[in-house]
Amino acid sequence: MDFGEKLGQAVEQNRSLLCVGLDPDPARMPAGVSVADFNRAIVDATADLVCAYKPNLAFYEALGQAGQDALRQTLRHIPDHIPVIADAKRNDIGNTTAAYARALFEDLGVDAATVNPYLGFDSVEPFASYRDRGIFVLCRTSNPGAADFQDLPCRQGRHYLPLYQVVAQRAAAWNTRGNIGLVVGATYPAELGIIRKSHPSMLLLVPGVGTQGGEVAQVLRQGADARGGGIMVNSSRQVLYASRGKDFDRAARAAALTLRDEINLHRSVLPV
Numbered sequence: 001m002d003f004g005e006k007l008g009q010a011v012e013q014n015r016s017l018l019c020v021g022l023d024p025d026p027a028r029m030p031a032g033v034s035v036a037d038f039n040r041a042i043v044d045a046t047a048d049l050v051c052a053y054k055p056n057l058a059f060y061e062a063l064g065q066a067g068q069d070a071l072r073q074t075l076r077h078i079p080d081h082i083p084v085i086a087d088a089k090r091n092d093i094g095n096t097t098a099a100y101a102r103a104l105f106e107d108l109g110v111d112a113a114t115v116n117p118y119l120g121f122d123s124v125e126p127f128a129s130y131r132d133r134g135i136f137v138l139c140r141t142s143n144p145g146a147a148d149f150q151d152l153p154c155r156q157g158r159h160y161l162p163l164y165q166v167v168a169q170r171a172a173a174w175n176t177r178g179n180i181g182l183v184v185g186a187t188y189p190a191e192l193g194i195i196r197k198s199h200p201s202m203l204l205l206v207p208g209v210g211t212q213g214g215e216v217a218q219v220l221r222q223g224a225d226a227r228g229g230g231i232m233v234n235s236s237r238q239v240l241y242a243s244r245g246k247d248f249d250r251a252a253r254a255a256a257l258t259l260r261d262e263i264n265l266h267r268s269v270l271p272v
Helices: 003-014 035-046 057-061 064-077 094-108 121-128 144-150 163-174 189-198 216-223 248-268
Strands: 018-022 052-055 085-090 112-115 134-140 153-156 159-162 180-184 204-206 231-235
Touching: 003 134, 018 035, 018 248, 035 064, 035 248, 052 057, 052 064, 057 064, 057 085, 064 094, 085 094, 085 134, 094 112, 094 121, 112 121, 121 134, 121 163, 134 144, 134 163, 134 189, 144 163, 153 163, 159 163, 163 180, 163 189, 180 189, 189 204, 189 216, 204 216, 216 231, 216 248, 231 248
Parallel strands: 018 052, 018 231, 052 085, 085 112, 112 134, 134 180, 180 204, 204 231
Antiparallel strands: 153 159
């Protein structure tokens, strides 16, 4: 089963477009709870509410070997039918990228990964060559400084387009195996709408809802495809840190349930 099939089954089974980011920050976690135990509790509390999980590898790498061990324990605990996206934002020249791809897809065994396209096609192809795995190309990111480069005008024939639109065009052209999607931040709904209109069938991973200020209604209105899908709405801190008390897992479930249902509510009123 490839990434797209696995994602589609999880979306249908859990009636969910919600992706939960597993980004453990010990400074915000309940005292005395290990990263592995924290993640296991979050997964147990939300596994019937999500379409995917997205661990950001930086949070594990920052904790050294203990963090790496916690990541592997977390990956083993996630139910097999739920896809895992490694938020790694990897890229380099071809042979190094091939090593990155092996590390993520073969060693860690994740279903998909985020990839930085700055070095061009030959640096993305080693990831995309894994036909059963998905990759999400950074296109319009959710951070305030995104415009520093992503809005720069690029000449395309007689016209100029902002860099993020050129990235989307190139990624669509590279998507010959149907396993490339785009990362487009919820904090830029107008740009999200432009990307969806230009690329009606590409899968979009949308971070930035909740703590970063993205609004669910706008995300669904601007980013969903013609069937009301084609999008994963990611939330990390809003779910993970709903409580710092002993009830953190119950609070996380309540937050995830509220967000999943809010997404579905707005999805239900989309024109199809």
